[in-house]
Amino acid sequence: MFSPKAMVQFEPYITTGLFTLGKRMEDLIDTGFGGKYVALNEVNSEIRLRMKKGEAAIDAAVWSAFLAFDIIGDLAFGAPFGFTAAGEDALGGIKKLRDRGEWCATVGQMPWIKTWTPYFFFDTFFQKGLQAAQALGKIGVAAVEKRMKAEVDPQRKDILYYLLTARDPDTDGNLPDLEIKAEALTQLIAGSDTTGNTITHVIDMLLRNPDKYKKLQEELHQCYPSPLPKDHVAMFVDCKDLPFTQGVIYETLRLRTTVSVGLPRVVPAGGATVCGQHFKEGTVLSTPTYTTHRDPRVWGTNAQEFIPERWMGPDKAELEKAFLGFSYGPRACIGRNVAFMELKKTVATLFRRFDYRHVYPEKDTFIREGFHLKCQELPVFISRRE
Numbered sequence: 001m002f003s004p005k006a007m008v009q010f011e012p013y014i015t016t017g018l019f020t021l022g023k024r025m026e027d028l029i030d031t032g033f034g035g036k037y038v039a040l041n042e043v044n045s046e047i048r049l050r051m052k053k054g055e056a057a058i059d060a061a062v063w064s065a066f067l068a069f070d071i072i073g074d075l076a077f078g079a080p081f082g083f084t085a086a087g088e089d090a091l092g093g094i095k096k097l098r099d100r101g102e103w104c105a106t107v108g109q110m111p112w113i114k115t116w117t118p119y120f121f122f123d124t125f126f127q128k129g130l131q132a133a134q135a136l137g138k139i140g141v142a143a144v145e146k147r148m149k150a151e152v153d154p155q156r157k158d159i160l161y162y163l164l165t166a167r168d169p170d171t172d173g174n175l176p177d178l179e180i181k182a183e184a185l186t187q188l189i190a191g192s193d194t195t196g197n198t199i200t201h202v203i204d205m206l207l208r209n210p211d212k213y214k215k216l217q218e219e220l221h222q223c224y225p226s227p228l229p230k231d232h233v234a235m236f237v238d239c240k241d242l243p244f245t246q247g248v249i250y251e252t253l254r255l256r257t258t259v260s261v262g263l264p265r266v267v268p269a270g271g272a273t274v275c276g277q278h279f280k281e282g283t284v285l286s287t288p289t290y291t292t293h294r295d296p297r298v299w300g301t302n303a304q305e306f307i308p309e310r311w312m313g314p315d316k317a318e319l320e321k322a323f324l325g326f327s328y329g330p331r332a333c334i335g336r337n338v339a340f341m342e343l344k345k346t347v348a349t350l351f352r353r354f355d356y357r358h359v360y361p362e363k364d365t366f367i368r369e370g371f372h373l374k375c376q377e378l379p380v381f382i383s384r385r386e
């Protein structure tokens with residue numbers, strides 16, 4: 001499903017998402033409105049005072065989420081959810097996914113607590129999380145059922161196409177309905193907020209490191225010289241090997257790893273020896289990604305600094321061994337190739353077409369850890385680039 005051939009077939013869905021986003025950003029710059037979304041400068045006089053001509057103020061975290069959800073909706077369910085075009089999350093799906101994520105991260109550490117959920121009258125966290133998980137399941141199931149009933153272009157090759165045509169090794173028939181729905185929902189959960197948060201982090205990291213921002217723009221300008229075609233969207237064939245763009249993405253995933261929590265793994269029968277220490281079977285182990293990605297023994301004394309160039313040197317392969325952004329081993333991210341294609345196309349499109357600047361450069365970004373490490377919000381000014 002995630003073979004190089006499938007990647008080629010998936011690209012048009014990412015292109016469509018970026019095309020819609022680009023259009024919405026231009027609308028916001030020109031009119032202050034992007035569908036139902038009202039630019040921050042239209043409703044906040046302090047922001048208006050900080051604004052320059054040709055800019056609009058947006059919450060980049062919101063638009064990155066719209067884009068990422070629409071792309072995965074198109075890939076996994078046969079159509080975008082329509083958040084980017086509408087400028088709103090009409091289903092409340094993004095909030096549900098986040099509530100579910102925070103709940104899962106907690107329940108995953110203390111599974112016994114799930115039974116007690118109905119009795120938590122005074123703290124709604126657990127009840128809300130459970131309800132969000134159920135509601136999200138319904139959105140996923142409804143989307144798959146809609147697609148299964150719809151007349152579909154036979155040329156359409158998305159994730160759902162691969163799931164619907166997959167052979168079940170146990171029966172040699174098609175996958176059972178329930179399994180197809182569960183798989184499609186897994187793609188939605190795993191492939192939406194992960195990429196959305198990463199895009200927001202890329203914007204924030206570049207704004208905090210103006211010299212790297214400039215270097216990225218130079219690389220993109222060289223690859224896509226002026227005059228830029230109207231509605232430009234970067235094609236993967238052109239941007240997949242851009243070294244600095246790639247470095248920016250890796251470095252953001254290192255310092256702002258979306259899945260920064262230590263993912264639990266159970267030691268199998270017979271026990272296991274890790275780094276010379278033996279652990280009994282049944283022991284729960286995990287690697288703290290946040291800490292590993294800042295270990296000076298691996299990353300050097302500048303481990304805390306944002307240096308995309310470290311991924312352009314001869315020891316890139318060595319560094320990749322210590323990079324846990326997509327986890328490791330048999331349960332690692334199977335959507336990694338889609339994620340890289342989406343991130344490279346997005347960075348190459350947005351930073352070539354638009355300029356960004358923090359609305360509040362004097363403030364720290366509010367980052368929240370709740371399974372995903374995410375910018376709660378990222379108010380930025382956006383303007384056109386020549």
Ligand code: HEM
Pocket residue numbers: 186187190191192194195198258259263324325326327330331332333334335336338339
């Ligand atoms: C920046 C983007 C992404 C990051 C950082 C990321 C990270 C991860 C990580 C760390 C895991 C392992 C979870 C665990 O061990 O429990 C994972 C699993 C997974 N990811 Fe991703 N992911 C990204 C994008 C995607 C995309 C775009 C898709 C689908 C199109 C996807 C599909 C999956 C699936 C299906 C799994 C579960 C694999 C399994 O349990 O066998 N991911 N991802």
